[in-house]
Amino acid sequence: MWDLPQQEEFAQDLCKLFVACNISWNSASNAQLNLFFSKYVPEAKIPDRRVLSGRVLDFLAAEAEAGMKSKVAGRFGTGQCDGWKTNAKAAVVTTPVTVDATLYINAAHDISPERKTSDNLLQIVLEDITYCEERGIIMVGYCTDGGGDARGMRVRLKRLKPKLTVPPCWGHQVRFKMCRNLCSD
Known part of the structure; x- marks a missing residue:
């Protein structure tokens, strides 16, 4: 032994x-x-x-x-969230944070039992922002896709945290515009 x-x-x-x-x-x-x-x-x-x-x-x-x-304390960070369905058809929202160009997985939330609303998403995002701030990250932005629940959440988040930058995800915007252009041909 x-x-x-x-x-x-x-x-x-x-x-x-x-x-x-x-x-x-x-x-x-x-x-x-x-x-x-x-x-x-x-x-x-x-x-x-x-x-x-x-x-x-x-x-x-x-x-x-x-x-x-030790790597993120006192540094500026941007949060983001996105959702998808797993192979088992569970609805999942992940909320990573980027600090100094490094992505850290913050949390993955199973939201299957909940309604997919901007208010529910806002609660998840606020809890995860608090979690990050408790670890010393200075949150400066929060990015999401352009979907209805995410867009509504960003509006509410900006009201609650006016110093936070809350843009829609550029990658989602490009993908949507490319798909729309391809479909119109």
Whole structure:
């Protein structure tokens, strides 16, 4: 058996592998996986799925957040949000923030049970702006697509935070105009 620090490093690396390869947490209890490791890495103890997706993942997330905080504190940032449907048809809104030309994933919200309104989107955006500001980011702008709920949210956001720049996304504008021009030919 490995000593505790080496076993903990293995657990963290295994957690990262599961996340990167989109492997189910339940696989940690899979008999074939355990046979493989007992044959090729007998010193390693495979952590239980609850340990991997709990304590180990929480530690790695806190470590990543601490690393991000040191890079963004006191810097100017711009937020953005966009939504889409997953393969499982769940409605998701992501709200990344860009600081010093680096994109940081702030949150991904499952909004399937909610109505898609500008008021609901505004609540998500305000909470995420607060989250960023609590981490020391000086928010200077917030960009969204030009859809109805996003457009309405930008109007309300500008009223609540008049110093914030709230433009529509240039990329969405170009794509829309290109599609409209192609369809009219």
